[in-house]
Amino acid sequence: MRSTLQTVADEVGVSRSTVSNAYSRPDQLSPELREKIFDAARRLGYAGPDPAARSLRKGRVGAIGVLFSATLSYAFTDPYAVQFLRGLAETAELHDTGLLLMPLAEDATAAAAAVQNAVVDGFCVYCLPDWHSAQAAMRLRKLPVVSSERRDAGDPEARFVAIDEAAATLAAGRYLAALGHRRIALIADWIVPERETRPVATARPEDVPYYVSRERLAGYRDAFAEVGVEWPEIATVNAAQNSRAAAAQAASCVLDRAPRPTAILAVSDMLALGVLDALHTRGLRPGRDVSVIGFDDIPDATTAGLTTVRQPALEKGRQAGALLLNPPEDLAQRQVVLPTELVVRASTGPAPDA
Amino acid sequence: MRSTLQTVADEVGVSRSTVSNAYSRPDQLSPELREKIFDAARRLGYAGPDPAARSLRKGRVGAIGVLFSATLSYAFTDPYAVQFLRGLAETAELHDTGLLLMPLAEDATAAAAAVQNAVVDGFCVYCLPDWHSAQAAMRLRKLPVVSSERRDAGDPEARFVAIDEAAATLAAGRYLAALGHRRIALIADWIVPERETRPVATARPEDVPYYVSRERLAGYRDAFAEVGVEWPEIATVNAAQNSRAAAAQAASCVLDRAPRPTAILAVSDMLALGVLDALHTRGLRPGRDVSVIGFDDIPDATTAGLTTVRQPALEKGRQAGALLLNPPEDLAQRQVVLPTELVVRASTGPAPDA
DNA sequence: CAGTGCTTCTGAATCGATACAGTACTCCGA
DNA sequence: TCGGAGTACTGTATCGATTCAGAAGCACTG
Known part of the structure; x- marks a missing residue:
């Protein structure tokens, strides 16, 4: 049988509380008794107060x-x-x-x-x-x-x-708009609940179920609306998941048709890096032929030279x-x-x- | 005050055990009573058995x-x-x-x-x-x-x-030895307890404190001993941690001096990828100028064309x-x-x- | 030597649940 | 109408600890 506080108390001939104190409130008993208790504990192979029981009593589990x-x-x-x-x-x-x-x-x-x-x-x-x-x-x-x-x-x-979220992409969108970008594509995950990579032309930002994507898309929408680019003109593509591969595939949906967008906006750096991959395989130059922007500013964004919105993760x-x-x-x-x-x-x- | 099993039992006028059964052994009581209990629980805002208390009793935490x-x-x-x-x-x-x-x-x-x-x-x-x-x-x-x-x-x-571990690197080492490699460098983390990237010429495999690195180094040592390359001839470099950057730095220690090793063996793919990075920045061709081998077979190893030891992670x-x-x-x-x-x-x- | 204050230790109550033995009640057949 | 089986529920002990009021022992004071 496993030994408990009681076992040790019986062995030493003190009360349960005293053993408890020996472990968690050393100032409540003499060093000698404490040592005696620890000795007995060692003999019995008692490892100290049981965490489960302790957390019940304390109301805290850690x-x-x-x-x-x-x-x-x-x-x-x-x-x-x-x-x-x-x-x-x-x-x-x-x-x-x-x-x-x-x-x-x-x-x-x-x-x-x-x-x-x-x-x-x-x-x-x-x-x-x-x-x-x-x-x-x-x-x-x-x-x-x-x-x-x-x-x-x-x-x-x-x-x-x-x-x-929305203010961040509003600022990013304005920056791109000021650079003259008007043909825009947006890539995000969870624009629709389904986990599929495909264009979802009809979705308005308000209809996006996932909060983060919803807000970020709304910020971009507002930024481009200011320069006369209305929402339906912006190509939106749903990524099956927040991964490079999914984004590369999503980017294909908009890169391989004319006219090509001049800027692709992704709601995360992982997605943006996938877009860069897609550009690379097509021999397109990021920032010249197609501008790409991400979100998060992960370490790889620096090495990839990715423009992005930094958030303090x-x-x-x-x-x-x-x-x-x-x-x-x-x-x-x-x-x-x-x-x-x-x-x-x-x-x-x-x-x-x- | 938070409501407990007892609170609910009192409200309904049944015993504590009955409420417990309502939650975890529905077959022990009538559906009507069970419904009545859940009603009371809802009224009192009782969320069901407290996980901490349950785990004390059950002796299992989950x-x-x-x-x-x-x-x-x-x-x-x-x-x-x-x-x-x-x-x-x-x-x-x-x-x-x-x-x-x-x-x-x-x-x-x-x-x-x-x-x-x-x-x-x-x-x-x-x-x-x-x-x-x-x-x-x-x-x-x-x-x-x-x-x-x-x-x-x-x-x-x-x-x-x-x-x-040792058998795995023994096989890998033999494969490289058969390809004619004799000037060898090894990169591993925790060859010494310090977290520094630097050559550690003196270390014998037996002295490496960390089990995994120790075994893998020993396997490589034995493989090359079979073709007459003794351990002291093999350059060993300690990597500060198991990361690409650290490995790239570690690789520099051996790449920038003559004669350059013809093969660099890393105890993980993360390290091996760093070695490839170092080759890349120097315009050296992996598999031609310098052979590189890793360990683990992570997904990136495939895309990087990295020879490695696969283990089923x-x-x-x-x-x-x-x-x-x-x-x-x-x-x-x-x-x-x-x-x-x-x-x-x-x-x-x-x-x-x- | 009674009274005071301090330290050290005890014993009982408590936390929230589960297990188990036992009771009350219903139902059925003879 | 009685006995036995089966169901629904109760009461209590238990898990392993913490907490707290208070008892015991001791030294010191007046």
Whole structure:
């Protein structure tokens, strides 16, 4: 049988509480007794307080659940995601907290059950559509939740670390418009719920189900509307997933037909790099023949000379952790909006046709 | 106050156990009563059995701790690691189990404490040197542990999913030796405990502290000894970490001096890709001027035309999960050695000098 | 020597759930 | 009408820890 606090207490001939104190409140007993207790523990092969029992009593388990609707491997393919998680892990570590990775199953019931049974102190949701069954299950748990996206203004209790998505792409769009670009293509994932790479001409930004893509598309729409390019004139392509390969395929949809767009706007750097791949295989020069812009500013963007919108991924993760583990009293301070910045590199330039 | 099983039981006027049964053993009570209980629960905002309390009673938490001695971001930079974790996550998901990521702190005491307090059912250690304080802390917990590396034969209880590291590089080394290569350079991380990129001429394989690097170097040593190239003639370079950039820098140490090695052997694909980068910047042709070989066979190896030793990362992860969550009765079957395979691509060829 | 204050230790209550033995009740057949 | 089987539910012990009020012991003070 495994030994418990009680076993050790009996062995030494003291009470359970005293043994407990020996481990977690050394100042409450004499060093001699403490040593005697540890001796007995060693003899009995007792490893110290059982974490499960401790967490029941303390009401704290030392782990936060990280929710995302994707496979693990996919989640960690994007350096942006990795940076975010790293920031989160940094803060978590400061608070002696681990990260419980919960890639959510396709099956809605199973996903909800996973959320219900997770032994965690809170949740960090990351790239999880509003309509997902896990969102409701989370609310039921009544644990603190922090999101990496802005939540509906409806809930003043909501905690999030976000950026102003639409403002960021509005600025980026204006920059491209000023360079003379008028024939535009947009590539994004989750423009439609289906995971397919294909043009989706009809979609208006408002109809895009996933918050991030919706906002970013809206920003671009507004920017080009200012120079007279209306939304229906902009080619929008849905990428099956946020990967280089999918984006390269998506880019083919618009590159291989005339007239070719002069600028391709992607909602992430992963997608933008795929677009660059597509240009490369066709012998087209980025920033001369076709301008390409991304979002996130991952390390590869620098080496690829990709113009992009920088968002502070690491900082987002750090602050998300802080909001969960050490929330400010003031509710307003629990809704953080971080700045973004347009980083101009070689992949954008004046529109080629005069 | 948060509502509990008891609260709901009082509200409905039944016993605690009945409410418990309503949630986890529906066949033990009438559908009517069950509905009544759920109604009350909804009214009171009770979300169902508390996972922490349940896990205390059941003796099962539903999470396994994943240990590695590195930052999160580093761990997920290597596609091999990601694949392994994906396999692990797959099996875990089948057993309704989550992964608790535990990047271990530098501080030995803190790392040990983290292991002691982790609310988990078992540990999977991955890329953790034997000397690390967490190893001892783990043994104390007396929970099942699975390693992704072969453990000392001393412990017949040890569970691991490994490959025959030395045999793999022995085969790879022989292949290169047969191609005529005699001037060899080796690049590995953790040849010495310090995280610095620099030649480490003196190190013998036996002295390398980290198991994986030690074995792989030994395999290569033996292969070249067979054709008369003794160990001291082989240039060994320590890479600060398992990254492309570090490897490129490490490769510089041997490429920029005469006579240049005809083959550079890296203990991982990440490192090998860095070597290819270094060749590229110097206008050297892989497989002609310098042969390069890696280890792992990550996806990028295919596109880069990298000759490498394939190891089944995904399968390793899956089996590691199975060993932890559904261990075979037979102790011998808990020690799995998976096959490896030499995959020849364009980055290796006959030694250039006749 | 009673009274005070301090440290050290004890014992009981508590957390939220599950397991199990036992009770109450219904139903059926003889 | 009685007995036995089966179902629905109750009450209590238990898991392994933490917490807290208070008891015991001790030294010191007046």
